[in-house]
Amino acid sequence: MKKKVKIGSIIIVVVLAVIGVFEFYSYNNNKVVEIEFGVYSGNKWKIPHVDTYKIYDEAIALFEKQYPHMKVKVTYRSGTLMDDYSEWLAQKIVKGEEPDVFIILEEDFNTYSAIGLFEDLRNFIKEDNTFNKDMFYKKAFDTGKYGDKQYGLPMGIAPTFMIVNQTLLDKENIEIDKENWTWDTFYNICRAVTKDSDSDGEIDQFGVYGYEWDDAFYTNGDVLFSDNGLKIAFQNENLSETIEFMKRMYVLNKGTVVKENYFDKGNVAFKTFSLPEYRAYTSDTYRLLRYKNFEWRSIPFPKGINGESVSKLDTIQLGMSSRSKHKDVAWEFMKFLTYNTSIQQKVWKDTYMLPANTEVVEAIYSSNLNKEEKNVLQPEFLNGIIEHAYIDPRFKKYQELKNILDQNIFLIIAKDKDVSSGIVAIKRSLRENIEQ
Amino acid sequence: MDNKVRVKYLHWFIYVINLLIIAFLSINIYRTSYRICYDFKARSFLESAQYLPLVPSTIPIYTVFLMLVLGISTVTKNYINQKNRYIVIASVVVDIVICIYISYYLNYSYKGIFLFLAATILLYVQLIDIRIFLLIITLISYILLDYDLLSVNANIVSFQNYINYYPEQVRVYLYSIKNILTSLNEILFFFLVFLLLQAKIKENKIYLELNNQLKVANEKLENYAKESEQIAKMKERNRLAREIHDILGHSLTGIATGLEASIELLEVNFEVAKNQLFKIQEIAKKGLVDVRRSVKELKIDAIEKYELIPAIEKLIEERNQFSNTNVTLVIEGEVMRMNADEEQTIYRVVQESVTNAIRHGKAHHIWVKISFGYYQLDIVITDDGVGCGEISKGFGLTHIEERIKMLNGTVEFNSTTDGGFTTKLLIPIRWGNAYD
Numbered sequence: 001m002k003k004k005v006k007i008g009s010i011i012i013v014v015v016l017a018v019i020g021v022f023e024f025y026s027y028n029n030n031k032v033v034e035i036e037f038g039v040y041s042g043n044k045w046k047i048p049h050v051d052t053y054k055i056y057d058e059a060i061a062l063f064e065k066q067y068p069h070m071k072v073k074v075t076y077r078s079g080t081l082m083d084d085y086s087e088w089l090a091q092k093i094v095k096g097e098e099p100d101v102f103i104i105l106e107e108d109f110n111t112y113s114a115i116g117l118f119e120d121l122r123n124f125i126k127e128d129n130t131f132n133k134d135m136f137y138k139k140a141f142d143t144g145k146y147g148d149k150q151y152g153l154p155m156g157i158a159p160t161f162m163i164v165n166q167t168l169l170d171k172e173n174i175e176i177d178k179e180n181w182t183w184d185t186f187y188n189i190c191r192a193v194t195k196d197s198d199s200d201g202e203i204d205q206f207g208v209y210g211y212e213w214d215d216a217f218y219t220n221g222d223v224l225f226s227d228n229g230l231k232i233a234f235q236n237e238n239l240s241e242t243i244e245f246m247k248r249m250y251v252l253n254k255g256t257v258v259k260e261n262y263f264d265k266g267n268v269a270f271k272t273f274s275l276p277e278y279r280a281y282t283s284d285t286y287r288l289l290r291y292k293n294f295e296w297r298s299i300p301f302p303k304g305i306n307g308e309s310v311s312k313l314d315t316i317q318l319g320m321s322s323r324s325k326h327k328d329v330a331w332e333f334m335k336f337l338t339y340n341t342s343i344q345q346k347v348w349k350d351t352y353m354l355p356a357n358t359e360v361v362e363a364i365y366s367s368n369l370n371k372e373e374k375n376v377l378q379p380e381f382l383n384g385i386i387e388h389a390y391i392d393p394r395f396k397k398y399q400e401l402k403n404i405l406d407q408n409i410f411l412i413i414a415k416d417k418d419v420s421s422g423i424v425a426i427k428r429s430l431r432e433n434i435e436q
Numbered sequence: 437m438d439n440k441v442r443v444k445y446l447h448w449f450i451y452v453i454n455l456l457i458i459a460f461l462s463i464n465i466y467r468t469s470y471r472i473c474y475d476f477k478a479r480s481f482l483e484s485a486q487y488l489p490l491v492p493s494t495i496p497i498y499t500v501f502l503m504l505v506l507g508i509s510t511v512t513k514n515y516i517n518q519k520n521r522y523i524v525i526a527s528v529v530v531d532i533v534i535c536i537y538i539s540y541y542l543n544y545s546y547k548g549i550f551l552f553l554a555a556t557i558l559l560y561v562q563l564i565d566i567r568i569f570l571l572i573i574t575l576i577s578y579i580l581l582d583y584d585l586l587s588v589n590a591n592i593v594s595f596q597n598y599i600n601y602y603p604e605q606v607r608v609y610l611y612s613i614k615n616i617l618t619s620l621n622e623i624l625f626f627f628l629v630f631l632l633l634q635a636k637i638k639e640n641k642i643y644l645e646l647n648n649q650l651k652v653a654n655e656k657l658e659n660y661a662k663e664s665e666q667i668a669k670m671k672e673r674n675r676l677a678r679e680i681h682d683i684l685g686h687s688l689t690g691i692a693t694g695l696e697a698s699i700e701l702l703e704v705n706f707e708v709a710k711n712q713l714f715k716i717q718e719i720a721k722k723g724l725v726d727v728r729r730s731v732k733e734l735k736i737d738a739i740e741k742y743e744l745i746p747a748i749e750k751l752i753e754e755r756n757q758f759s760n761t762n763v764t765l766v767i768e769g770e771v772m773r774m775n776a777d778e779e780q781t782i783y784r785v786v787q788e789s790v791t792n793a794i795r796h797g798k799a800h801h802i803w804v805k806i807s808f809g810y811y812q813l814d815i816v817i818t819d820d821g822v823g824c825g826e827i828s829k830g831f832g833l834t835h836i837e838e839r840i841k842m843l844n845g846t847v848e849f850n851s852t853t854d855g856g857f858t859t860k861l862l863i864p865i866r867w868g869n870a871y872d
Contacts, residue, residue: 011508090478094469096491108479115488322488 033326035333037076038092038102040085044158044314047280047352053078055350059343063336072329093117100324101334104152104317106392107399112319113146114396119320121150124331131335140356143315143391147228152317153338156353159385160311162301163273165266167294168193168205176299181309183216183245186270186302193269194252203256207249209263210272213409214402217242218390221307224405229395232430239426240419241305243412250413266294273298274314275382276352283352300385313389316353354382397433404429439635444514446628447555450621451510454552455503457617461542461595462496464610468598481601489593490541499541502534506552509534513560524560528570531556532577539581545595548618550578551625558632678835679730682784685832687723689795691716694758715758722754744779745771745806748786752804761794762801769808775866781839782806782815782863788832789817789859797821797857815861823855 037060041052053076060074076099080088086105092098093112104112112118121144125133133141136154144152164176172193177185190207197205217224222238225231263271278298300309318338320330337343344355348364355361365379392398405426412422469492472481482489509527516523535549554574561567599610694716701709745767752763774782786804793799799821807814827833827849836859840847845863 087476087479090482091473091476093482094473094478094489094492096489096493111483115482115486117488323491 032071032073033329034073034075035101035324035326035330036099037074037333038085038089038099039076039078040080040082040088040103041078042082043276043352044082044106045274045277045280047277049352051350055343055346058346059337062340062342063333066332066336074333096323098321098323100326100330101318101320103155104319106314106317109152109317110146110394110396110398113149113151113394117319117322118146118149118151119322119324119327119330121153121320121331121334124327125150128331128335131339135339135358136356137358137386139313139386139389139391140315143313144317144319146394152319153334154315154356155318155338156316156347156351157356157386158274158276158314158316158353159382159389160272160274160314161385162208162211162270162299163278163296164299165263165269165271165294165296167296168266168269170295178299181300182303183219183305187245187248189269190249191252197267203254204267206256206258206262206268207252208270208272209258209260209268211249211270213242213246213406213413215272215301215311216245216304218310218312219301219307220304223390223393225393225395225398225401227393227395229393229397229401230434232427232434236420236423236427238304238306239423243409243419243422245304246409247413247416247419270299272301275354279352298381300381308388309384310388310390311385313386313391315356315391316351400433401430404433439631439638443559443628443631443635446624446631447510447552447559450552450555450624450628451507453617453621453624454549455500455507457546457548457614457621458499458503458538458542459496460613460617461546462499465490465495465542465595465598466492468601472601477601481597484600485593485597487593490543495541499538502538502541506531506534506538510556513556521562525563525566525570528553528557528561532570532573536577536581539577543593543595544581546618547578547581548621550574550581551621554578555625555628558629674835674838678784678839681831681835682788683723683726683730686787686791687719687726689791690719690758691723693794694719697760712758719754719758744774744782747779747783748804748806751783751787751790755790755794755802759794761799763790764801764803766803766805767808768805772808772865774813778843778863778866781843782813782861785836785839785859785861786815786817788836792832793817793819793821793857797823799857809865811865813861813863813865815859815863817859819857820855821857823851823853823857825851825853827851 037056039053039056041049043049056076060076063074064072066072082105085103086108089098089102089105089108098117104118125131137157140154140157143154144150169176169189174189174192176189186208193205194203194207195205196203217234217239220238220242222234224234226233258268262268301311303309318334320327320334324330338356341357341360344357344360345363347353347355348360355364362379365377369377392402408422408426408429411417412419469489472478509531513524513527516527531553535553538549539547554571557567557570557574561570595614599607602610694712698709698712698716701712749765752765755761755763773779790802790804793802797819799819802817802819805814805816805818829837829849833849837847840861840863843863845861847862848858848860850858850860
């Protein structure tokens, strides 16, 4: 018995010693606060970019300098392409090694919000006197919301709109009636330009590229789902008008699929476009890459029968891991990237996106801009677009439901099925999926 | 093998099975996590997992460490079992916390560890109320800490999520290992409960038997009590008879012999006879006083404290005064005080013997010798009377025997036809009460 007691106490002492060593080790390590930042290179619009990491390197250098008394180190792994980023981050999460702060891909936001990966930022926002959320574009700030929780902060935003090939319209003698910029006006122009211009028996001039049913649907004054994703929110009528309109547009092309390079060649009148694309292709560096043979300019989406000109707002959201060991520093770093004016100016300079901080944007409006930039960066145009923008619903099943809608609506349009019975079928399968 | 030892071995066997299951589960969670990452399936795994998985590298370390702590706690319980119940209870409470943590680290996918806990409580907690209370807590944990129940409210990934990652054959293989071990654990637990129940039934049987024996003994005891009451009554009656005989017998003998002498003297010398009659009157008065005193004693059942030796001296002085018989008293050893009943018995025996020697032996000289020894009291009463060949025990001698027997003493009567009568008494001294 005495022997066993001895062995037992030796085990206890060893365990305590191990714990002690660990504690000492982590205490020593605590002197240097190291946080990891998750980034990808590349962008959603596939626009070329000279140095994706320039802004992050500069921001990190500035951030680390802010802590003279404490050693703060921010690291990131370079070389993750945007296409691989989702899996890369997921692997980190599965292993429990995810970065403290990271960029949230739009398609990951709902899933990761649902599994509880993100730290709710509301407390940080409430307790930080130096942070004023009203500085952000409200739409951009709300994009980081999931239910009533604030999981993301916007670093940069990308409003979407359309561009029009002015050279083509001029050639066809068409003038856009901006006061009456509706589906009908849009349709009429598309119909007028869709033709076989070189008379080889195939249509080679088209109305629009990249205009999808949901672009049209949101301009018809409706939303698809309730905020929590538990109910279908749209009116049959609004969706049916949208589908009827898309059917008419589809018929114009007589089955020819419009490809992106048709617009590059100057054979398409309209293209959906985002601010970063616009800025990239109007910049001195990339001006010659595309769209060099014609004049083009920006234009909002046409209004639907019951709605306004509305387009999607893309944002770059930053999130914090709920398992981060240095949440305070992580918050400071997030705030630094999304809120600090010097970093926000770099967003404008180095990423083609619009800064999320409205103050910085105001300063940009009044600064020296090139001609094309001035063309689109009119406060009333951009602010209007941002203000009326829609953001994709924030609930986990959204992507699944969106796929159901995409497939069914495509079939109704392409196979010319009956719209009202098609909508009934769509609603049924949506409901089944929601109730699962 | 002793049943108790067998149950403890079984308990350890259950522990080992649990250690195996927990190591199996945690290593598989760990292995699968890295396998998922290796296969580039992390993103789709997170989609199906629904919840943020725990950090896989910590799971095997924590769970096996906690199991070892549980083992140490069980070893400790073995040693402190009899000494301190509260330490046992405290360590069981620690065990409960450990088990809940193990359950948590295994994503609540395994709850068999609570069976081990229940076995621990059954084996080591002796206080019945606390045992039931702890068992209820364990039972509630067993019911509630279940993945299917908890996944509604808590963010956890089930073990099944990990297993489902594998192809069918591997899945079957892994599931069967888990199920075989889990079933083995359950079977062993029920076997342990069975053994405990059996031991309890046996114990109950023995207890019932003992109870019966006790009942019989109790009845006997009651009967004895009744009998001894009867005996006490008899004894009391005998004592009464003895008292009457002793006091009246002694006085009346004195009166009778005195009167006999007086009748003879009347004819010879009237004056002497008259004197003798006065003495006889005195004896009669004395006898009356004795009778009164004796009745008083019987009434209050308490004995007036005699000073034994002075009382005997007085008795002998009286004899010497009114009869022709000469009585000599010799005392040896250190005179000790004895209990009242002893003193009274000795007094009565001396009184009876002297009376007998005068009445029956017609003795002229009587010697009374009392020797106080360390352990016993020796009394020898010898006379030079007529003596007798055969001693016929009358009422008086029988009573002497009875009285001495009550004091655990011995008595011996000797006489020869040549004359003389000797009474020898041996009375042990009750040291325990000697100083009362």
